[in-house]
Amino acid sequence: MSDLAQTVREVEALLFAAASPLTVEDLAGRLPEGADVPAALAELGRQYEARGVVLANVAGGWRFQTAEDLAWLMTEERDEPRRLSKAAQETLAIIAYHQPVTRAEIEAVRGVQASKGTLDVLLELGLVRMRGRRRTPGRPVTYGTTDAFLEHYGLATLGDLPGMAEMKAAGLLSLDLPADFAVPNPEAPALDEDPLEGEAPEFHVDFLGEDEPVR
Template sequence: METTDETVEVPASDTPQVPDHGEAMRIAEALLFASAEPLSVDDLTGRLPEGADVGAILEDLMALYAGRGVNLVRIAGRFAFRTASDLSFVLARDVVEQRKLSRAAMETLAIVAYHQPVTRAEIEEIRGVATSKGTLDTLLETGWIRLRGRRKAPGRPVTYGTTPHFLEHFGLDAIEDLPGLEELKGAGFMEGRVPSDLSVPVPSDDNALREDEDPLNQDDLFHPLELDEGETGAE
């Protein structure tokens, strides 16, 4: 019987190789540490080995860092490493002090967050006092609120809403994480007798314009907050 030295080629498997989970975790960890901004699932998916289970990787990293000095947290739908909340006092001296907002600005910000989309007139109605152009300008400069559109009403007033930067600054994953009535009571923000009919609205920062809103035009980006005729400034 004759024999041959021919090598038999084995067909390559069509089954895709599953990337090493541990190595993918290391890559994700490096990306998150190096990034100056929180990263989304899509950001990581595009830079991790093809087929990597990004959801599982993030869950494992969050568990791995849960008891450490830094934690992997979800902020505004994205992921970032942050100092553990119980150790924030250690870094207090190293934090750059931001300009403190006035009481009027904080009240206005809270109203925008809970009642968005909201107009300046609606803010004034809720606060019970006039709101100055400077207060809204300050909040726009911080990047915590934005111009959404124009109300379909006489005068077509500008409507305001919060931004992803607002969520990031206050450590919120979503606007729905803002405290409700019971949480506000428990935290001591609402003392004394609370009216029985008082309610805290469920906030929504959906980017889609409401039925009573029109889109902004180009001029709104340059002259969004002209003073009303005869206005002299307010709180």
């Protein structure tokens, strides 16, 4: 058996057993020194491209998942995902497309004052994280999306986010966002914010609160 064929088998075994996507670095760290992980992934992807389970690049890592055209077979065997409220969907969309963003900026775009639990729910679900503090009076916290957000929506990077027109056509967004909203570059540092120093989020989830108009 060739070295590449053996590496393909090893990568296949690791991905099959993994609970979450594995990066090239994760795989290389578990394999013998000199193993050609990119070539093994390419070959593994070729072998699985027409099968019921395919190799997918998600959130910067690799995993096996059901082929898209067979997803309907799983509907009776999987738990229904928790549905976000309209306010939470709009808030998540604003954060995804305009991060890093503060709560006040989110409210300004939506035109309503967010209820107490909207951001807390997104933080609790792991779709959003606190990134840092804006270098402005009051030092407000800024928010951004997480790898769990990318994994949940099947995205490799934020650059794969659909356009606004696509989101509205799919019924995922009814909010009219400004025309200058663009997909952020996840690699670009935010020069107007400082990292959080040992601060942990506190959740105060209130599902009964209603959004109020900003006055």
